[in-house]
Amino acid sequence: MYPILACSVVAVGIIAERVIRLRGALSGSDGFLRSFSDITTSGFDPGAALNLCDKTPGLLPRLARVAVIHRDRPREQIKESLEVEAARMVPELQRHLNLLGVIAQVAPLLGLLGTVIGLINSFAAIQAAAQTGQGVIGADVVAGGIWVALLTTAAGLTVAIPVYVAHSFLERWSDTIITELEVGTGEIVRLMEGGEI
Secondary structure, three states, X not given: OHHHHHHHHHHHHHHHHHHHHHHHHOOOHHHHHHHHHHHHHOOOOHHHHHHHHHHOOOOHHHHHHHHHHOOOOOHHXXXXXXXXXXXXXXXXXXXXXXXXXXXXXXHHHHHHHHHHHHHHHHHHHHHHHHHOOOOOOOHHHHHXXXXXXXXXXXXXXXXXXXXXXXXXXXXXXXXXXXXHHHHHHHHHHHHHOOOOO
């Protein structure tokens, strides 16, 4: 039971951290793009652009900062720099999701292991009772082991099912953010070339 409990504690910590991190990844992106557009279309001021990027939270301002720093390079080099920076962000967005997936797979196996151990204990109790010549073996001799067996199976599944659902949700959410960052990268390049929103 303790390994299953440890898995649940770790999973809750990962889920909470990922929700907070992913929620902040694109916070204020629309407002940032509008402000960035104002800077790029009204006589581009690199200092103001960098200031905006530095004071705005989220991943899109980090990409825009790279574009501003490389503003004097050809368009393809700016795009390449943005793609490199975006590629660095992907592991940040997917951090600990593999561990969450492992917990979702391991928790039912730990429950199954507990089941096997519980049944082994039940049969060991039956054998011990038979060897002492007790005759009829009472239900209480076997009940403890079977109870542990069923409890650990239930605990393993109780942890695994919500963790699996959370893993799928967080993985899809991070993929959506990555797609939005790709769109944002194109938007930043267009704005750097004097386009408007």
